[in-house]
Amino acid sequence: DVFQHRVISLVEKRLLMRFLNFCLEDQETRAPILEEYLDRPFVDFLTSRKLTPQLQLFILHAIAFIEQEQLTVPSGDEQQISTADGMKRLEVYLSSLGRYGPTAFLCLDYGMSELPQAFCRLCAVWGGIYILRRSVESLLLNTETGSLEGVRTGNPSVLWARFCALGPGHRR
Numbered sequence: 623d624v625f626q627h628r629v630i631s632l633v634e635k636r637l638l639m640r641f642l643n644f645c646l647e648d649q650e651t652r653a654p655i656l657e658e659y660l661d662r663p664f665v666d667f668l669t670s671r672k673l674t675p676q677l678q679l680f681i682l683h684a685i686a687f688i689e690q691e692q693l694t695v696p697s698g699d700e701q702q703i704s705t706a707d708g709m710k711r712l713e714v715y716l717s718s719l720g721r722y723g724p725t726a727f728l729c730l731d732y733g734m735s736e737l738p739q740a741f742c743r744l745c746a747v748w749g750g751i752y753i754l755r756r757s758v759e760s761l762l763l764n765t766e767t768g769s770l771e772g773v774r775t776g777n778p779s780v781l782w783a784r785f786c787a788l789g790p791g792h793r794r
Contacts, residue, residue, distance in 0.1 A: 638673070641671055645713065645716055646716060656705065659705040660706045663703065663705070664682070664688070687711060750785075761773055
């Protein structure tokens with residue numbers, strides 16, 4: 623936790639907390655402040671909020687997950703990440719805090735088997751069915767729309783579904 627660490631000063635912790643609280647405010651409250659920066663680089667907006675260069679690096683790399691290549695303008699059509707995109711990344715991170723533990727990440731304690739378990743639980747929460755130990759023979763598609771209608775499994779049964787998530791070994 624950055625607030626318990628001594629790598630940044632108390633003043634910087636206060637600035638960071640104020641900025642994160644700003645990010646958590648509803649969009650109508652933030653709109654007048656963000657309006658002039660939405661299409662400008664995210665770094666410009668962070669500078670306007672009087673964040674130190676060290677705090678900007680923490681926010682860009684550790685919270686918004688913006689890589690260094692996205693911060694520099696290459697000699698092409700690509701541009702720096704905009705304030706609108708940067709704020710969306712911050713909102714995703716901040717909305718994930720405390721959802722499955724004290725961090726925004728799903729941390730594995732007992733090996734990789736926890737990851738499929740997490741997806742299985744998420745599927746159940748949203749009313750889905752998680753099927754194991756069945757091979758997929760083919761996907762049944764609607765001939766007119768091309769949308770998924772079901773999945774034919776290894777044994778002669780059809781599982782009817784509107785959506786299906788398959789592993790990378792099931793490509794066309």
